[in-house]
Amino acid sequence: MTSDEIISIIQEIFRDVLDDESVEIKRETTAExxxxxxxxxxxxxxxxxxxxxxxxxxxxxxQLLKNVGDMVDLIGRKTE
Amino acid sequence: MMExxxxxxxxxxxxxxxxxxxxxxxxxxSDFTEKKIAILGGSTTAEIKExxxxxxxxxxIKPIFYESSYNRYxxxxxxxxxxxxxxxxxxxxxxxxxxxxTSFPRVQDTSAEIDRLFQEELDRFxxxxxxxxxxxxxxxxxxxxxxxxxxxxxxxxxxDLHGSTNFIQRLNQxxxxxxxxxxxxxxxxxxxxxxxxxxxxxxxxxLWYTSKYALNYQAIPLLAYSLTSIVKSIHGxxxxxLVLDLDNTLWGGVIGDDGLDxxxxxxxxxxxxxxxxxxxxxxxxxxxxxxxxVCSKNDPQTARRGFEHPDxxxxxxxxxxxxxxxxxKDQNILSIAQxxxxxxxxxxxxxxxxxxxxIVSSQIPGIAVPDIxxxxxxxxxxxxxxxxxxxxxxxQDDLQRHRYYAENVRRFExxxxxxxxxxxxxxxxxxxxxxxxxxxxxxxxxxLTNKTNQFNLTTRRYTLAExxxxxxxxxxxxxxxxxxxxxxxxxxISVLIAAVKGRELHIDLWLMSCRVxxxxxxLALMDxxxxxxxxxxxxxxxxxxxxxxxNDMVRSLYGEMGFKQISSxxxxxxxxxxxxxxxxxxKNQLIKVLx
Numbered sequence: 001m002t003s004d005e006i007i008s009i010i011q012e013i014f015r016d017v018l019d020d021e022s023v024e025i026k027r028e029t030t031a032e033x034x035x036x037x038x039x040x041x042x043x044x045x046x047x048x049x050x051x052x053x054x055x056x057x058x059x060x061x062x063q064l065l066k067n068v069g070d071m072v073d074l075i076g077r078k079t080e
Numbered sequence: 081m082m083e084x085x086x087x088x089x090x091x092x093x094x095x096x097x098x099x100x101x102x103x104x105x106x107x108x109x110s111d112f113t114e115k116k117i118a119i120l121g122g123s124t125t126a127e128i129k130e131x132x133x134x135x136x137x138x139x140x141i142k143p144i145f146y147e148s149s150y151n152r153y154x155x156x157x158x159x160x161x162x163x164x165x166x167x168x169x170x171x172x173x174x175x176x177x178x179x180x181x182t183s184f185p186r187v188q189d190t191s192a193e194i195d196r197l198f199q200e201e202l203d204r205f206x207x208x209x210x211x212x213x214x215x216x217x218x219x220x221x222x223x224x225x226x227x228x229x230x231x232x233x234x235x236x237x238x239x240d241l242h243g244s245t246n247f248i249q250r251l252n253q254x255x256x257x258x259x260x261x262x263x264x265x266x267x268x269x270x271x272x273x274x275x276x277x278x279x280x281x282x283x284x285x286x287l288w289y290t291s292k293y294a295l296n297y298q299a300i301p302l303l304a305y306s307l308t309s310i311v312k313s314i315h316g317x318x319x320x321x322l323v324l325d326l327d328n329t330l331w332g333g334v335i336g337d338d339g340l341d342x343x344x345x346x347x348x349x350x351x352x353x354x355x356x357x358x359x360x361x362x363x364x365x366x367x368x369x370x371x372x373x374v375c376s377k378n379d380p381q382t383a384r385r386g387f388e389h390p391d392x393x394x395x396x397x398x399x400x401x402x403x404x405x406x407x408x409k410d411q412n413i414l415s416i417a418q419x420x421x422x423x424x425x426x427x428x429x430x431x432x433x434x435x436x437x438x439i440v441s442s443q444i445p446g447i448a449v450p451d452i453x454x455x456x457x458x459x460x461x462x463x464x465x466x467x468x469x470x471x472x473x474x475x476q477d478d479l480q481r482h483r484y485y486a487e488n489v490r491r492f493e494x495x496x497x498x499x500x501x502x503x504x505x506x507x508x509x510x511x512x513x514x515x516x517x518x519x520x521x522x523x524x525x526x527x528l529t530n531k532t533n534q535f536n537l538t539t540r541r542y543t544l545a546e547x548x549x550x551x552x553x554x555x556x557x558x559x560x561x562x563x564x565x566x567x568x569x570x571x572x573i574s575v576l577i578a579a580v581k582g583r584e585l586h587i588d589l590w591l592m593s594c595r596v597x598x599x600x601x602x603l604a605l606m607d608x609x610x611x612x613x614x615x616x617x618x619x620x621x622x623x624x625x626x627x628x629x630x631n632d633m634v635r636s637l638y639g640e641m642g643f644k645q646i647s648s649x650x651x652x653x654x655x656x657x658x659x660x661x662x663x664x665x666x667k668n669q670l671i672k673v674l675x
Binding site: 013016017018019039040043044047048051058059062 | 099286290291297
């Protein structure tokens with residue numbers, strides 16, 4: 001799966017979880033950039049991503065993610 | 081339709097992912113009953129609250145929540161808490177799990193020390209429950225404990241007193257004992273729930289370390305659904321009647337094509353055995369008070385013949401209604417509900433055919449139509465885990481319900497033989513007991529206030545705690561009526577609550593079960609009410625009618641009773657009044673009133 005494909009799937013997840021069709025996600029996007037992306041919805045986002053890609057993100061890995069790009073790379077590695 | 085995502089069996093992930101859109105869709109409805117629910121957690125409860133809200137909204141219950149701060153369930157109750165007191169919860173849900181057990185036995189502890197530990201743990205919870213009873217009079221929903229994450233003693237963990245598994249099981253047993261002895265206390269069996277879900281998945285330690293949730297996110301919809309079924313049963317919203325298709329639902333094959341010998345029941349093949357097991361399960365539902373009905377596209381004689389199969393566990397007698405014909409199923413279900421005199425929202429419909437399920441669920445409001453799949457080996461699981469028939473306790477009434485409906489059919493047959501309705505009523509040899517609320521009946525009375533919709537003047541719903549308080553309060557006149565006739569005992573079938581204000585009496589609630597409509601019970605009740613009112617020095621009585629989509633039949637009841645309408649509004653709500661006269665003529669002539 002290419003990085004762009006992963007981003008577009010993640011974007012759908014963001015739109016569903018935040019119930020906001022206008023959300024646009026880029027590699028550089030962080031929680032600061034998206035309204036409503038707080039600690040509560042963060043768990044929903046991670047759980048939905050894990051389920052969508054059928055992966056499990058370990059505790060240590062989760063703490064290293066700084067932006068959407070890091071998440072995309074992690075998903076890429078886990079779904080290779 | 082977003083809210084369909086909440087129907088059991090559901091996709092937990094989809095609910096979690098789309099919860100905001102689901103909520104938006106549910107809020108378009110406007111006919112909600114508000115309930116104040118305090119969630120007191122021993123771990124994080126934020127997501128539990130949000131998903132619980134969805135399932136409640138889906139049942140037309142609009143929750144207003146109080147949520148304790150993280151792990152403050154104990155302090156919030158035991159210490160003075162003006163905020164919670166002002167909130168005055170209808171329901172307190174204590175979401176504790178195995179992480180909230182303060183201390184487990186250590187291997188070096190003596191058995192006396194372990195007993196003390198056990199007692200301390202139990203007493204801590206008992207203290208909570210007592211305090212709630214004293215301070216809040218709310219209904220309590222209390223989790224029991226899921227089995228431990230790790231077993232340091234391996235298989236011995238369950239046997240040895242030092243084992244965590246053994247300790248948890250002892251606590252669970254004590255919690256269950258407490259629940260059995262208390263009326264406003266409902267145990268939420270997360271021990272079963274977690275086992276069914278799978279303990280390995282239930283525990284999500286990563287989520288625990290990051291966010292202090294004591295269970296996997298994916299298990300939250302299951303937990304919330306299960307809690308909702310308890311709330312429904314507290315408010316009498318559980319289902320009452322199971323409507324069943326026949327071919328490939330109650331037996332394998334099509335009786336019209338395969339014949340009696342060709343249908344699959346018994347032990348001969350794996351699927352025959354599965355259908356027999358399913359019938360066994362349905363039979364047990366019937367034994368615990370669930371009304372059964374058949375709705376099948378079949379020739380009526382052929383359909384009935386299926387129950388003559390030597391391996392059929394169900395017999396024709398088990399069904400209170402039987403519709404086998406070629407009409408559409410939604411029409412047949414309407415006739416079933418009408419003949420049994422029960423609401424459409426108290427029905428569950430099972431059919432292996434997705435097209436039939438679709439017609440019925442789209443045409444009949446409030447009916448539950450679970451997707452039982454096409455695999456008979458899964459039928460029981462879907463029906464059982466759907467929790468449709470959850471009850472707070474098994475009342476005598478539940479165990480006899482099937483009999484009432486069977487007796488009603490005989491009453492109808494008798495009625496046909498009389499030319500004059502009064503003669504028919506006289507022939508029933510009715511006897512009625514009308515008395516102030518007695519503790520024996522409080523549960524049944526609460527149940528009636530929550531499920532009676534047609535003959536219900538104000539449609540006020542009460543919790544058991546409220547009914548108990550009213551029964552004790554000298555400023556209320558309360559009456560229940562219990563009716564017997566020559567065909568049997570109908571049990572408690574009418575309830576009246578009236579508030580005394582000086583020399584005035586205000587009827588807050590008056591309802592009657594649809595089982596006994598048009599039997600003159602209302603006349604006997606009015607006679608008794610006047611008697612009790614006069615004894616209290618009352619000189620005028622006020623009656624209220626609040627219209628709902630279901631209670632049109634009693635719109636002019638007070639008028640028929642000789643009350644005068646004193647006000648009304650554009651929505652149809654009306655206030656009626658009656659001055660008690662010294663030469664009141666008793667209205668009831670046909671029912672013998674027992675002293």
